[in-house]
Amino acid sequence: GNSVTQMEGPVTLSEEAFLTINCTYTATGYPSLFWYVQYPGEGLQLLLKATKADDKGSNKGFEATYRKETTSFHLEKGSVQVSDSAVYFCALSDSGGSNYKLTFGKGTLLTVNP
């Protein structure tokens, strides 16, 4: 079956530090990959996505590249801000048949200190 493994953290960084959150996946078909962010007391917001190998998703300074050879979709940001403090989820959606659903990693709590 499908699965997503991401570093669970928590991750604590100082403002302007470089961020990497690792995500690897297992899928039976050709998945699309997503990063979602969840702020306290809220639902999930899409941060970025990539739908095929070598695609790079980017948004708000965050980037992730779909690497089929390493089955990875690591999230990076060059300079984090206090406002980036949240829980980040890596997810995949498989293209197989009518199996339309998101499979999530466990989430990574990021805290950015001023």
Place this chain on the structure above:
Amino acid sequence: KAGVTQTPRYLIKTRGQQVTLSCSPISGHRSVSWYQQTPGQGLQFLFEYFSETQRNKGNFPGRFSGRQFSNSRSEMNVSTLELGDSALYLCASSVDSSSTDTQYFGPGTRLTVL
């Protein structure tokens, strides 16, 4: 365009009761999915509806059920509530039922079972 709305936002029930949660998708979206989020199990897929038909179901007992109406609004019902059903229930909508589509999430309904 209004986002995904969920009602109620908070619910407190006792064991053995049943509960109905409601979700209104983004206008024009035909697919609605439901997820359960708990600290222990993370985000787990419950079911997905498209044009009033359940297309996919997660690994949950039959006490969990749902439906979708002709206007794409969806409800999920949990009968004979158990303590372990305490969770944040998230609804997500997308335009279509394709793995490349983005699912947009609502703020969730926080269910507490006493």
